[in-house]
Amino acid sequence: MGFALQYCCSLLFVTVLLPAVLCCSQDFFVSSRATFYASPDSLGNPTGACGFGEYGRTVNGGEVSGVSGLYKNGTGCGACYQVRCKNPQYCSEDGAKIVVTDYGEGDRTDFILSLRAYTKLARPNMVVELQAYGVVDIEYQSIPCQYPGSNLMFKVHEHSRFPEYLAIVILYQAGVNEITSVEVWQNDCQQWRGMRRAYGAVWDMANPPRGALDLRFQVSGSAGVKWMQMRNVIPSDWKAGAAYETGIQLA
Template sequence: MFINRSFSVTVIVMIVISMSQHCFCQNPKSLNSSMANGFSPAVATWYGSPTGSGSGGACGFADDVATAPYNGMISAGNDNIFKSGKGCGSCYQVRCNKHPSCSTSPITLTITDQCPGACNNAPYHFDLSGKAFGLLAKHGQEDALRKEGLIDIEFQRVPCSYKSNIVFKIDMGSNRNYLAFAVEYVNSDGDLGAVELSPSNSKPIAMIQSWGATWKVGIPDGVKGPYSVKITTIESRRAVVARNVIPVDWAPGKYYYASVNL
């Protein structure tokens, strides 16, 4: 059984019943203070194909999750993990050890989507890609673990470490008066607290979060590229500037690769 994004009545009932059997005896701690601070209890499900790579939907990563550096090692998170999109790009180690099929070895995931509805019956709920969920199991017992549908796991926030520089994916709705882009492959915290656009002929302009990891800004008349982009993470407030990363002739749907990362 896997969690389908339609959340049919049958699936919701099954999850609610299962959730009632799990004890979360501690108050949810702030994930912004939990970096490499030990494992905490959570639950996990999976969705899509049993060996699929999942989705980057609510974060704006789209099909990028299937290829490097994500390679399908992704998860949707409930409200306490997704955090209205501010959790997009965050990295976690998760492991399971209470089921006979569990390997007990941790795997590392990136948050790329939102798991709404019944996922919020637990303080922390990870809805993994089929591929990632299978890797929680001992070799040859992937299907046995997937058949459980919902399992107890442990998790901890960890720094992201991609073998890639930061990438800016221009939103399809962008035009000469409006620029929006998703920010991907951010190392360290992985998440975004602030994004600032610096035109070649004007003062820096603060961007605002549009949705997920997509940030937007209105382009005043006369302001021109190339544009530099400064990003600042949420927890550590680390910042980096991708200089002249978005060219004068930028176009919707294009990817622009920085020469830097955190």
């Protein structure tokens, strides 16, 4: 995935029941338009506005998308959608299941798909014909993300500087709810300190607490607003570029 993996030693405790909060999907489709962008390998953009880096290029097999209105100032990063086009002559029934990794505006489009994702919209042997349209009418719905065998991770962003500046990115977020707030426990004053959304899915903090870090984050969706709390999720000797596994699968 382009970064070293390190694992938290202690398992975490969670303040909410994950399936109830994070697994509900919409049961209706919304009409819109989609286009695609070309890249040499047909995958995602490693410099996308969500801040995912290499993960944003290859996650979900490179079936990813930039979005405009659905970006929601970065809150929409990591969301998953089923996208299918409407021309029965060229379009497949299931379409593509994509992960939002970037921001992008097109000709009245909600999605700018990677070429690998765009080809999934087409029926077999109809890819070239569908590409010729450039922009197609589509319908989409929000769905849970599928990451078999992968747990939620916190990646320490490469721009972090131990110990005075910490930036994190949340990877393998599943469900259809949005993460709207992230906080770190400040043990010496016995209170939670809010992290700032720097951009996209990147949260940061100057002068973070010393020692292993307890985090909590707020999720918002159809089930309301809930907090998830995790102990010692980031070790005391955290390193820029490392990712720390939580032991939780947001199925």
